[in-house]
Amino acid sequence: MYFCYSRPTDGGSSSSVASATLNGTSLTNVKDIFVADSVVNNGFHFGCRLAFDNDQHLFVTLGDRYKYMKEAQNTDNHFGKIVRIERNGDVPEDNPFVEGDAPEVFSYGHRNVQGLTVHPQTGEVWAMEHGPKGGDEVNLIKAGNNYGWPVITYGIDYNGSIISDKTKQEGMEQPVLYWDPSIAPSGMTFYASEVFKDWQGDLLVGALKFRHLRRISFNEAGEVESQTEYLRDRNERIRDVEVGPNGLIYLLTDESNGKLLQITPAN
Incomplete structure (x- = not known):
C-alpha cells in the first residue's frame, strides 16, 4: 500500500509518500519513496492526494504551504505542484521537467489539491483544489501545464484583500469548473x-x-x-x-x- 503523510524534519515538515505492507492491523516494510523539498515550519496546505494512472505512475499532490504561494510558479521546487513518480519513487524519463532541480514535477501553479482521480474511460488525470476565499477549482491535468496560482485566481484572500486582479493569462490553464463561494x-x-x-x-x-x-x-x-x-x-x-x-x-x-x-x- 501507499500513503502520504506530514513528515517532521529539521526546520519543519513536508509531505512524504511511503510504501508499506499491510499485515492485519499493522504495517511492515515501511519505506519513504518520495519526500517533498517544501520543508517549512507551518501546518498548512500539504496536499497529499495519491492516484495511479493506467501506466501505474503514481501522482502526488503537494500544496503551496500557504505563505509560500509564489513558489507555485517555480518548477524547480515542490511547492504547489503535482508530481509523477514510479511505484518505487524513481522519476519517469518522460516527465516534463526531468532536467530541472525538481524532476518529479508534472504540473504546477496549484494552491492545495484535495482531490485526485483518473477517469476510468479516458485515463485522464483530474484534480480538484481549494481556492482561497472563493475560487475552488476542478482541473484536467496535463504534463507541463501551468494552472495559474497565484498569478490568476477566481478567489480573494481571507481578509478580503486582492491576491490577483487576473482570472486569465496566456500560458495558464483555465479550470473545467470553479466555485465561488467555495x-x-x-x-x-x-x-x-x-x-x-x-x-x-x-x-x-x-x-x-x-x-x-x-x-x-x-x-x-x-x-x-x-x-x-x-x-x-x-x-x-x-x-x-x-x-x-x-x-x-x-x-x-x-x-x-x-x-x-x-x-x-x-x-
Missing part, C-alpha cells in the same frame, strides 16, 4: 458502474464547508451540464468519495466521530 471540495471520483444507471460518467465530489455530496454531469462536449447536491440534511463534512466494486458509493466523513457511509439507490 464549497471546500475534498475527495473525487468518476462513476462508472451500473447501480446508479443515470450517473454514468458523472463526477462525484465531497464538500467540507458546504457539507454534502455533489454530482457533476457533463454534456457530450465535456462541458459541465448540471450539479446536484445530496445529503445536506446530514450536516457532515465529506472528506473522501469512492465507488466500490459493487457499484455502491462510499463516503468518509471528517468529524470527531467520523463515519464510513454506504450510499445505495433510493429505489
Whole structure:
C-alpha cells in the first residue's frame, strides 16, 4: 500500500509518500519513496492526494504551504505542484521537467489539491483544489501545464484583500469548473458502474464547508451540464468519495466521530 503523510524534519515538515505492507492491523516494510523539498515550519496546505494512472505512475499532490504561494510558479521546487513518480519513487524519463532541480514535477501553479482521480474511460488525470476565499477549482491535468496560482485566481484572500486582479493569462490553464463561494471540495471520483444507471460518467465530489455530496454531469462536449447536491440534511463534512466494486458509493466523513457511509439507490 501507499500513503502520504506530514513528515517532521529539521526546520519543519513536508509531505512524504511511503510504501508499506499491510499485515492485519499493522504495517511492515515501511519505506519513504518520495519526500517533498517544501520543508517549512507551518501546518498548512500539504496536499497529499495519491492516484495511479493506467501506466501505474503514481501522482502526488503537494500544496503551496500557504505563505509560500509564489513558489507555485517555480518548477524547480515542490511547492504547489503535482508530481509523477514510479511505484518505487524513481522519476519517469518522460516527465516534463526531468532536467530541472525538481524532476518529479508534472504540473504546477496549484494552491492545495484535495482531490485526485483518473477517469476510468479516458485515463485522464483530474484534480480538484481549494481556492482561497472563493475560487475552488476542478482541473484536467496535463504534463507541463501551468494552472495559474497565484498569478490568476477566481478567489480573494481571507481578509478580503486582492491576491490577483487576473482570472486569465496566456500560458495558464483555465479550470473545467470553479466555485465561488467555495464549497471546500475534498475527495473525487468518476462513476462508472451500473447501480446508479443515470450517473454514468458523472463526477462525484465531497464538500467540507458546504457539507454534502455533489454530482457533476457533463454534456457530450465535456462541458459541465448540471450539479446536484445530496445529503445536506446530514450536516457532515465529506472528506473522501469512492465507488466500490459493487457499484455502491462510499463516503468518509471528517468529524470527531467520523463515519464510513454506504450510499445505495433510493429505489
